[in-house]
Amino acid sequence: MQLNFKLKNITLFIFCLLLVCSHSYAQxxxxxKVYKKKVxxxxxxxxxxxxYNQNGVHSPVNGGIGTELLEDRAANIIIxxxxxxxxxxxxxLGISAYTSASSSNxxxxxxxxxxxxxxxxxxxxxxSKGSGGGGGGVINTGGGGTPVPQNAINPVGTPWLASTGxxxxxxxxxxxxxxxxxxxxxxxxxxxxMSVSNEFDYTSFGFGGNLTKLMNEKNTEVGLKGSVYLDxxxxxxxxxxxxxxxxxxxxxxxxxxxxxxxxxQAGKASLDYLPSKFTPWTSTGRNSFTLSFYxxxxxxxxxxxxxxxxxxxxxxxxxTPYQRVYFSDKPNYYIGTASDIQRYTNPLNHEVYxxxxxxxxxxxxxxxxxxxxxxxxxxxxxxxxxxxxxxYTDDWGLKANTLNFDxxxxxxxxxxxxxxxxxxxxNQVDYFAPYEMHKSTxxxxxxxxxxxxxxxxxxxxxxxxxxxxxxAKPKHLGFKNANLKFSHYNRSDGLNANIVSFGVKFVGN
Numbered sequence: 001m002q003l004n005f006k007l008k009n010i011t012l013f014i015f016c017l018l019l020v021c022s023h024s025y026a027q028x029x030x031x032x033k034v035y036k037k038k039v040x041x042x043x044x045x046x047x048x049x050x051x052y053n054q055n056g057v058h059s060p061v062n063g064g065i066g067t068e069l070l071e072d073r074a075a076n077i078i079i080x081x082x083x084x085x086x087x088x089x090x091x092x093l094g095i096s097a098y099t100s101a102s103s104s105n106x107x108x109x110x111x112x113x114x115x116x117x118x119x120x121x122x123x124x125x126x127x128s129k130g131s132g133g134g135g136g137g138v139i140n141t142g143g144g145g146t147p148v149p150q151n152a153i154n155p156v157g158t159p160w161l162a163s164t165g166x167x168x169x170x171x172x173x174x175x176x177x178x179x180x181x182x183x184x185x186x187x188x189x190x191x192x193x194m195s196v197s198n199e200f201d202y203t204s205f206g207f208g209g210n211l212t213k214l215m216n217e218k219n220t221e222v223g224l225k226g227s228v229y230l231d232x233x234x235x236x237x238x239x240x241x242x243x244x245x246x247x248x249x250x251x252x253x254x255x256x257x258x259x260x261x262x263x264x265q266a267g268k269a270s271l272d273y274l275p276s277k278f279t280p281w282t283s284t285g286r287n288s289f290t291l292s293f294y295x296x297x298x299x300x301x302x303x304x305x306x307x308x309x310x311x312x313x314x315x316x317x318x319x320t321p322y323q324r325v326y327f328s329d330k331p332n333y334y335i336g337t338a339s340d341i342q343r344y345t346n347p348l349n350h351e352v353y354x355x356x357x358x359x360x361x362x363x364x365x366x367x368x369x370x371x372x373x374x375x376x377x378x379x380x381x382x383x384x385x386x387x388x389x390x391x392y393t394d395d396w397g398l399k400a401n402t403l404n405f406d407x408x409x410x411x412x413x414x415x416x417x418x419x420x421x422x423x424x425x426x427n428q429v430d431y432f433a434p435y436e437m438h439k440s441t442x443x444x445x446x447x448x449x450x451x452x453x454x455x456x457x458x459x460x461x462x463x464x465x466x467x468x469x470x471x472a473k474p475k476h477l478g479f480k481n482a483n484l485k486f487s488h489y490n491r492s493d494g495l496n497a498n499i500v501s502f503g504v505k506f507v508g509n
Contacts, residue, residue: 063324063326073097077093100162179191190209204230231286309372372390383408383410414466418461433446481504
């Protein structure tokens, strides 16, 4: 009841926000026309690119252990176009492509050895494509390779190496469109936006609106923003749970597992593995509602400050369906080489994989409350100090603090560098436990270390060059500025990452 009440109030606010926007627009259209500077003089085009590389030892796909090696390449083109003196249309097109050793292990039972790769062909998607009946005792290759008898060789896998499964890579495509209108005196602005993104198992659609008011000779600024995201999962489950869902309790005799030897903790063949706790999701939507407020103030000729807070409500499928969980009060079962069972949690394990007891299960509602502030202090013409602090809390028991410091240094009229540092600390949510520390009697459980207790540091150095004079010819775009940023991220649970980003802006006449 309380959650539904919050959702109704946020939705009502966003609707009222749009009504106020349209009313303000009508008033500004009727006001006396005077000379005014355009909000945006000319079209601007930003081209952004980034490369992200990470590694760690706590993969949530593997139940909290194993490789987190991931590489992501992203590119965005942002076009800001003045529709007239008061209105600006922004279109942001983005695509990112990643390869992930962790998510490849949604189906880990594809060999990492060259011998088995050559034999275990055509089965990169995990479960057999057939109905699971006889099938002649062969693996269905889906038309891509020579069928291999299932009893010819037992599949292997490991949480410490990437599988060759189809989920090893994916891409995300996104479109964001924003319309912004400014009043004649430039003291009132409003805007609306919509966005859509898609990847292999997830689609997101969002929309929202914002209001900004400038007062006190533009020394004071306040703003409100509301947004709604209506997302949809297409759940992908770990191979062993997918087969259990598809066939039922006799799944070991049919489909993918027909003729495959399952091992117990002692390395003996067993038919007792039954993940009966697992229940597939029937409702796969995820909705998010956000209401944001901020206020900024020019305090003196050198100092500016801002305060903000957000109210965020989420509902629906907030779990990730391919993240495994292992229970301490259930026996362990494996596929692969028995001799590697004793060193399962060691990176030296190359040929055995533990079958899941269940997937991550989290509550279907979450209320988040971030609040914080920013400060910018002008030291002199060469140095500016910027600071940021945020406190976060939610009803899953998570509390977090973020500190960020930037020091832009002006080297010349055209060139500047900006060193920065970010510190973050959080406790764990109520539903987190490490690998094999959950009990099967629990209602909610996750071994995703993003929800564990940790601290992190990020060090960055950015370089910016700005073209002082616009050399663009009429009806052509000209170079305006470029920036290059290097960041190193380190987390106390062993995760580390390096990020390189590059951006260039072009403007026209």
